Amino acid sequence: MSGPLAEVIVDIAASDVDRVFHYLIPDHLAGRLQVGHRVLVPFGYRRVEATLVGFAERTDLPPERLRPILALRDPVPVLTPALIELARWMERRYLCLFVQALRAMLPPGARGEGVRLAPQRWVRLRADAGEVRAELEKLRARAPRQAALLDILLQAGELPQSRLLRQAGASHGSLKALVERGWVEIDEREPAPGLAGPLPPRDVPPPLTEEQAEACRRLGESLRGRGPRVMLLHGVTGSGKTEVYLRAIAEVLAAGRGTICLVPEIALTPQTVARFRARFGDRVAVLHSAMSATERLAAWRRIRAGRHPVVVGARSAIFAPLPDLGLVIVDEEHENSYKQEETPRYHAREVALARAGIEGAAVILGSATPSVETYYRARSGEIGLLRLSRRVADRPLPAVEVVDMRREFEAGNRSIFSRRLHHLIEERLAARQQVLLFLNRRGYHTVLLCRECGFVLRCPHCDVSLTYHQLPSGRMQCRCHYCDHRQVPPTVCPGCGGRTIRPFGLGTQRVEEHARRLFPGARIQRMDADVTARRGTHEAIYRRFAAGQIDILIGTQMIAKGWDVPGVTLVGVVSADTALHMPDFRRHERTFALLEQVAGRAGRGSEPGVVVIQTYTPEHYCLEAVRNHDYEAFFAREIEERRELSFPPFTHLVRAVVAGTDRKAVERAATGLAAVWREELAGRAVPGGEVTPAAPAPIERLRGRWRWHVLARAREREGLLEATRAAAARVRPSWPEGLLLQLDADPVSML
Ligand code: ADP
């Protein structure tokens, strides 16, 4: 059989049908189909939705098995050919099904019967005002409803039909009469993505600082194809990175192309959005998680039609279907929220690089604290490097003091607050200035820490801290989450022989109680995931804090990002240790980023800021680097550690989680997978290929399922991915019903 055939991927997430199927193109669709269209096809005895991914001239199918596409689901193709190619890349890179990659790209509502986007009908006048007025007078007595309609339109110009009818108290019949006699016309429009409110006034771009100007000049060269296509913009907090983005976007717009700017979800605040809209008006589309499916789909279509060449959004905005992408910006590129923690487990920064490669677009990765992987790429010359080393208007970076909590212990201070931090809080309260107290998460990882010397128990093989568990028998045990090394907790500190080596962990609630006792007159507010579970609380607290109605704000990560409150002159990090000892090979990178980020909240007004960091390990290079705001020094040490311990960027990791309700079956399957995986790596002689023994995952039970994990690494990515695919294909068929296998390439979370 030959002739134009459609290649489609059916919308069924099962590996045995995750391939291209051929369909005939019926006459009524001839010439109308494009790659990226959603279609309806017969599949077995069912009709299913599918995505058109290409065209073919011939097929091996016998003619009697070849069936026609039934219908077009949507006249506008939701995906572009470039996005289809990107889905192919994701399938390989993230070990998922092609259809899963495609689904991740579709806006909610594009699939299934979910959202019907009823176009909105708008009514407007067809004649000039004088004629209409004359007609109106004639109609007043004879057809008062028609007159009322004309009257309202004379004032408003045009209105949505439903609103017009309501206001005039008129029926469809009256309106129809006016249409038929040619006084008004109706056109159909997509509902506006009512997300951003009225446009803020246009801003006037400020004159650039010298560093900004230099960065813009080099970006300009890159955009014109005369420099590296991917650039890291490494700029300290408050150095004006956003202004550099805005200039680059303006240049891309001038060349008639579009930009996607990714920001972490938590930074997607009205303040951020307003900066883009003030510069580019309604050419900006904003995609955020609070949008309804209808709004998202409407925005998607307008983007696809080229009406919003600037798209600002969180992770999934990387799939926005701009017809001609010229630039992708990944702001705060080190942020973990760019990693999607469900299938397909993609990292938006890596997807951005791949998509830009496919479409010939430039990329800007921006951060004050770049990920080690990205900085390594910049240092090795794989991508370009731009620096903004000073804050705008020569504002100083805040002074950082590191307080040794071992000395506090020695001096008999058992409070959560060191004497220094306590004193500074009192001083700020007296001066009516504001204080931020920061804690890393809620510290559910408990490590063993010696209060006298700061010693933390580590895995002898992996150099991550061991976590403290209670066994079913009631005995305590320390465990490594990378290699499953286990040992009995020591009662005497191996570092100093002291007897105060004990579990350590601190929650926001305890800090709040403590602060209320110590500073009874102060207005204190806690902000963590518990408090902000309700929608809108985050914004409300921010507003109260910014208005000076809170003296001490105690919080987690969420207070670290992007807050700009000039009244804050003191930031206290209650404990740097919970972050520093996370059982995760990226713990130092995260700690450095977090502390710099938190420190960046202090001294943004006219008063200079102070940051106090409390810790039991003040000599740690990470804290030393924060004290000097010295990313380079941090990186130099960190990259050597990564090299020594064979962690990324020197190796690539894939994590497998086996989950199921039968604990024994899960363990057996995970152990079997580890063995087969090892064989597949060895069989391909993948450089540096190794597989850990199967072990219980840190969160061993989740939603009623037992979870075991296996970690593989290698110096060569392709070989690792191939071996993983082969191993999964070998073990799965023999698994009992109900066992799940989750594969995570370049895992971020190990929980
Ligand atoms: P970053 O993203 O690097 O932390 P921002 O882009 O938020 O920094 O800039 C910090 C502040 O400086 C913002 O209030 C911004 O409006 C202002 N700013 C940026 N560039 C300039 C400039 N060239 N002149 C004056 N103010 C600037």
Ligand code: ZN
């Ligand atoms: Zn270990």
